[in-house]
Amino acid sequence: MHSSTPLLSIIITCFNYELYIRECIDSALRQTYRRKEVIVVDDGSTDRSWARIREYGDRIVSKRTENRGALLCSLTGLSLARGDFVYFLDADDLLLPSAIAELAPYLRSDVSKIQFMLLPIDKNGLVIGEAFPRLTASEQSQPLIQSINRRGFYNTPPTSGNVYRRDVYENLGDLSYERAIDGVPYLLAPFVGNVVSIEKPLGKYRIHNANLSSFSTLTTERMKGYSDRFMGRLRHLSKLIEARGIKASVKIRPDYAYVLEMTMFGVVASGSRPDRKLVTRYLKSAYRENRSFLRRGASFALAAGLLLLPDAGRRQLAGFRLDPSRFHSVRRRLKHVLSSD
Numbered sequence: 001m002h003s004s005t006p007l008l009s010i011i012i013t014c015f016n017y018e019l020y021i022r023e024c025i026d027s028a029l030r031q032t033y034r035r036k037e038v039i040v041v042d043d044g045s046t047d048r049s050w051a052r053i054r055e056y057g058d059r060i061v062s063k064r065t066e067n068r069g070a071l072l073c074s075l076t077g078l079s080l081a082r083g084d085f086v087y088f089l090d091a092d093d094l095l096l097p098s099a100i101a102e103l104a105p106y107l108r109s110d111v112s113k114i115q116f117m118l119l120p121i122d123k124n125g126l127v128i129g130e131a132f133p134r135l136t137a138s139e140q141s142q143p144l145i146q147s148i149n150r151r152g153f154y155n156t157p158p159t160s161g162n163v164y165r166r167d168v169y170e171n172l173g174d175l176s177y178e179r180a181i182d183g184v185p186y187l188l189a190p191f192v193g194n195v196v197s198i199e200k201p202l203g204k205y206r207i208h209n210a211n212l213s214s215f216s217t218l219t220t221e222r223m224k225g226y227s228d229r230f231m232g233r234l235r236h237l238s239k240l241i242e243a244r245g246i247k248a249s250v251k252i253r254p255d256y257a258y259v260l261e262m263t264m265f266g267v268v269a270s271g272s273r274p275d276r277k278l279v280t281r282y283l284k285s286a287y288r289e290n291r292s293f294l295r296r297g298a299s300f301a302l303a304a305g306l307l308l309l310p311d312a313g314r315r316q317l318a319g320f321r322l323d324p325s326r327f328h329s330v331r332r333r334l335k336h337v338l339s340s341d
Helices: 020-029 049-054 070-080 101-104 142-151 184-192 208-217 220-243 257-269 276-289 295-306 311-322 329-337
Strands: 008-014 036-043 061-065 083-089 113-120 162-165 194-205
Touching: 008 020, 008 070, 020 049, 020 083, 036 049, 036 070, 049 061, 061 070, 070 083, 101 113, 101 194, 113 184, 142 184, 142 276, 162 184, 162 276, 184 220, 220 257, 257 276, 257 295, 257 311, 276 295, 295 311
Parallel strands: 008 036, 008 083, 036 061, 113 194
Antiparallel strands: 083 162, 113 162
């Protein structure tokens, strides 16, 4: 580290979020942690986002680019950052006032990632559910590596719930298959340091029509895209581990429960019913990957519904599983089941 007090770069990426960008920037500037810089990149917004950003003058580092998508917008912000640690904050999300001060003790050279829970809020900033994902306080990476080898992933928050040591993002190679900045880094982090999980919300994640558009359309192509990125990240991770000389390996399988789940949803999207062979493969994978009886039960209920319900019911069930805005009261009851291991 360059200093006994590491520099944290807060990188805010914005596209057409004039309604929220001020509140987001203010939440970053109000952090009491002294060694920080706030970088805001506008991805060619067509509303008044850029005008709002420019109002902050030299209190922030700001840059406007042509519209190139979330990934390249984030990479532009990273190129401007000087920090020992980097934090990507979506322009519609917020930091709680004491967030950085609370995670500051973990800004250490042995820590590769700090993850914390987020409170879901609506477009008006009202809390609409319990904090997620369910995290257990820990500074251990080995359980996360075990989860990657068993399930292909580990429980992690959306982008705005993660702070990374800068070098996790260095020399990542081709990310053109990605849509977001942290798909591979979140998997790499446990292999290059300790991942700290904080068992409390330090930020707010806004759920509104604009950021739910990707969940709203159930299509075969979209489901294939999800599963292709899932597998692409694991293959990418394997190459990075080898290139960095890390004494570890990743076991990549073709039958992860997530991949089979997206395959079933793709069949549903085409207007068909998943066949029993596909459903059986999914259940075998889900039972192998999940140790919790409740999670296994949830997987069985999902599979039975996709197999037995009529077309409209299958689509509603798939939509509920994919769309975090639906049926908040039910989602709150299920959250502990779907987030536990």
